[in-house]
Amino acid sequence: METTNYQNFRIDAENICVDYNGKVALYDANLRLKPGQICGLVGMNGAGKTTFFNALTGFVSISKGKIRINGESVRSAQKDQTIAYVPQNEGIDSQFPINVWDVVMMGRYGSMNILRCPRESDVQAVKDAIRRVDLTDHLSTPIGNLSGGQRKRTFLARAIAQRASILLLDEPFSGVDIRTEKLISELFIQFKNEGKTILLSTHDMIHVREFCDLVLLINKTVVAYGETSEVFTPENITTTFGGISPDFLFGPES
Amino acid sequence: MELCSFLTLDSFITDPLTHDFMRKALLMSSLVAAVCGFLSSYLTLKGWALMGDAVSHSVMPGVVVAYALGLPFSLGAFIFGVGSVALIGFIKQKSRVKEDTVIGLVFTGFFALGIVLVSRIKSNIDLHSILFGSPLGISLSDVKQTIFISLLVVILLSIFRKDLMLYCFDPRHAKTVGINVFFLHYLLLTCLSLAAVVGLQSVGIILVVAMLITPGATAYLLTDKFDNMTIISVLSAIISSVIGIYVSFWFDLETGGSIVLAQTFIFLFAFLFAPRYGIFKVKKLFTGYK
Structure with missing residues (x-):
């Protein structure tokens, strides 16, 4: 485009x-x-x-x-x-009780209803985003258990899921x-x-x-x-x- | 199991239930505990323990004024609770004094005003029940108020559950995707004031902050999932209330204090033996789970 x-x-x-x-x-x-x-x-x-x-x-x-x-x-x-914003690793509370899937799903919140119930399209967007950052094996891993790089990729996936x-x-x-x-370098070229x-x-x-x-x-x-x-x-x-x-x-x- | 020659475990549980005031106290305290426990997850994650302390103490003059004027005490408490938060925000913005100092000075000021008002207004205000709670002496109108406020808070928190989680986790992202962060901030503060209002009936103004932070802190040690944290927080709050009320009945102890002590013991238990974050990491001992 x-x-x-x-x-x-x-x-x-x-x-x-x-x-x-x-x-x-x-x-x-x-x-x-x-x-x-x-x-x-x-x-x-x-x-x-x-x-x-x-x-x-x-x-x-x-x-x-x-x-x-x-x-x-x-x-x-x-x-x-x-606009999607990908924070610095230091800018987030890594001890927050939340897993990769839920963080990436937050990228869809802005286009969901008030209760933030995911539709089929949201689930698909999240799956695709997680696949693109190669974290499919970590869907339910709490963010506190991820490495710095994996955490960065999680937030990149959130931005991808947002489709900004x-x-x-x-x-x-x-x-x-x-x-x-x-992986980030490759994503930049794709973006x-x-x-x-x-x-x-x-x-x-x-x-x-x-x-x-x-x-x-x-x-x-x-x-x-x-x-x-x-x-x-x-x-x-x-x-x-x-x-x-x-x-x-x-x-x-x- | 016999506790003593005439008391079995069965009667330990059922005897208190024969009293109307005990049934009412158990139901009301469990409801209040559920509301405070629900909110507690958010306060713990947002780091608002001190704010909880501030709001709960600041409602004191509101309760006194409402009693003196014959208004529902929850109304007075709510106005002063929200007022204290607004004043904290205003002083913080307009002066160079740091936030924790501002919080400390505003809530102690409000609390002192409440105590002075009690001594000035010679009415039948029971200072003891305001300070330490009186779940056993709860009146019918208080019951109605408590149920109404509790339902309101639970409905609000349920509707905005995910938005509030995002607000606690990453407010900047919330803002970026068009979620009204200003609204969520004041929604959480409003729920905090309302929960403090219902909580003070169970454990009183001084200890209500425990209802607002201990269950969340306990749950935080036990899980890595937000939804589970909320469930554990609510359950531990309800269990503590029930234990506290039974213990206070049988051993003739202060009810509010007993409830909070039960919460503290549950927290200590989690602190020592939580599978992942406890000092002794119990699960690891048996399974090698890290």
């Missing part, structure tokens, strides 16, 4: 500002993404990456600016199941095993071919070069944004990381 409509962006964030009780977390941030694009969100801890995600999902309200998802408000995007056209992934490669890393838009935050510069068409460097605001090959320069990275040399981040060859 290649629908490159230049008038309609999947994500269109214009000059957004977010503050928590008067403390500015993000200001004048812009981002425009089209279907099938993968964008890396790169910045230090506290640079506003999670805040950016929170604003796009409507979890925090923006104090200034405008966000349009498929040309509509964030509220409509929530109702239409347009935009995926926001917070540190998808942190704390995962090689197998999961490979791209399906026309999904992906925004992922990462600390790993190699992954940015490998997967991301675009990169957004932030440090409370946008330091640089554009094609990875043009924007991902040592100078920009140094600015983003508050003066730390890219040699330190990539090794001397960069």
